Amino acid sequence: xxxxFQKTLTFVAITITAASLGFLPKAQAAALxxxxxxxxIPTPPGxxxxxxxxxxxxxxCGPATFGNFQPSKVLAYDLNGQFxxxxxxxxxxxTQQHALSVCTFQENNLLYVVxxxxxxxxxxxxxxxxxxxxxxxxxxxxxICSAVPAGTPCSPTADDRPPLxxxxxxxxxxxAYLSDSFQATIWRIPPGGGQPQxxxxxxxxxxxFGANGIAxxxxxxxxxxxxxxxAFGQGAIYKLPLIDNxxxxxxxxxxxxxxxTGPDGIAFGASGNLYVALAGSSQISVLKPxxxxxxxxxxxxxxxxxxNQPLPWTNPANIAFNDETRSLLVTNHASLVPNPEPLxxxxxxYVDDESVKVPEPSLVGAxxxxxxxxxxxxxxxxxx
Numbered sequence: 001x002x003x004x005f006q007k008t009l010t011f012v013a014i015t016i017t018a019a020s021l022g023f024l025p026k027a028q029a030a031a032l033x034x035x036x037x038x039x040x041i042p043t044p045p046g047x048x049x050x051x052x053x054x055x056x057x058x059x060x061c062g063p064a065t066f067g068n069f070q071p072s073k074v075l076a077y078d079l080n081g082q083f084x085x086x087x088x089x090x091x092x093x094x095t096q097q098h099a100l101s102v103c104t105f106q107e108n109n110l111l112y113v114v115x116x117x118x119x120x121x122x123x124x125x126x127x128x129x130x131x132x133x134x135x136x137x138x139x140x141x142x143x144i145c146s147a148v149p150a151g152t153p154c155s156p157t158a159d160d161r162p163p164l165x166x167x168x169x170x171x172x173x174x175x176a177y178l179s180d181s182f183q184a185t186i187w188r189i190p191p192g193g194g195q196p197q198x199x200x201x202x203x204x205x206x207x208x209f210g211a212n213g214i215a216x217x218x219x220x221x222x223x224x225x226x227x228x229x230x231a232f233g234q235g236a237i238y239k240l241p242l243i244d245n246x247x248x249x250x251x252x253x254x255x256x257x258x259x260x261t262g263p264d265g266i267a268f269g270a271s272g273n274l275y276v277a278l279a280g281s282s283q284i285s286v287l288k289p290x291x292x293x294x295x296x297x298x299x300x301x302x303x304x305x306x307x308n309q310p311l312p313w314t315n316p317a318n319i320a321f322n323d324e325t326r327s328l329l330v331t332n333h334a335s336l337v338p339n340p341e342p343l344x345x346x347x348x349x350y351v352d353d354e355s356v357k358v359p360e361p362s363l364v365g366a367x368x369x370x371x372x373x374x375x376x377x378x379x380x381x382x383x384x
Contacts, residue, residue, distance in 0.1 A: 077346075
């Protein structure tokens with residue numbers, strides 16, 4: 001592991017606050033904030049970060065950790081938490097470190113996965129051995145702006161750091177937005193895939209861990225994103241209009257978090273509330289449409305298979321919805337603690353809310369497949 005990554009992990013570990021380890025008894029009727037173990041995640045892959053729900057299954061992506069040379073996988077579970085299927089990621093170079101961070105659905109049954117080594121991978125989850133396509137190429141390592149002539153593509157960061165692709169979300173027009181936590185950049189990928197283009201850059205979102213979780217507000221046509229840790233360990237949620245070339249003047253503060261809380265993955269509910277995974281303080285924050293915090297939930301998660309040993313919430317990373325139970329599904333990333341293996345898992349949080357139903361755009365585009373280009377034309381599919 002590089003000295004840079006070691007320093008980053010050391011800083012983050014120092015800034016986090018301890019999660020509550022009190023026991024949460026199993027309730028007969030769910031109350032807001034009640035939490036239960038959905039599933040444990042085996043090692044390997046461990047370090048679960050991304051989670052997405054489609055067609056009655058939850059898909060968990062990992063491992064997301066520095067210094068990993070092992071195969072990445074997507075693990076599928078039914079909505080009762082029972083293992084259903086495994087999808088090994090193809091064509092990874094195991095001599096080079098890599099990670100699998102976030103995954104999302106845009107078209108019915110097509111899962112998009114962020115691979116730090118290969119780029120954005122897309123495949124049909126209904127096919128056991130389906131073709132895994134490179135939807136968008138890996139992010140470039142930009143030089144810092146202070147070291148190159150004006151007009152040269154660059155990173156507005158104080159230090160020269162490698163790209164760290166993190167979260168991805170689609171808007172209603174089919175554009176994908178990809179956060180880059182180390183280069184103070186949000187990239188945009190055109191409908192149909194291809195080369196990521198710089199969409200938004202800002203030295204103010206430079207920090208130990210910059211742009212992270214992304215969510216699209218379909219009611220206001222705005223992109224919300226988390227900054228996990230600035231130079232002082234503070235985190236925030238910002239919003240930007242979905243226009244072609246937003247500038248720093250377009251960025252609006254939605255909510256400021258105290259040092260050490262570490263906002264990570266975010267997701268809108270149908271209620272209009274924004275749910276925020278706080279990786280530093282190991283909590284879930286609920287923000288109302290005006291940006292005020294209406295609730296904050298803490299673990300642990302009751303384990304029905306081991307009632308006397310609940311699962312501590314440990315660096316929760318990303319959020320999806322189980323609409324059947326009106327609960328959140330949250331990955332227990334456990335990325336900032338020693339001996340994390342017993343903590344890898346997914347837990348539920350009852351919030352009496354459900355996912356936002358987003359109309360699926362019709363796409364006609366070029367899919368960039370490793371070594372060649374495949375043209376594929378589709379009719380619009382109806383979502384589940």
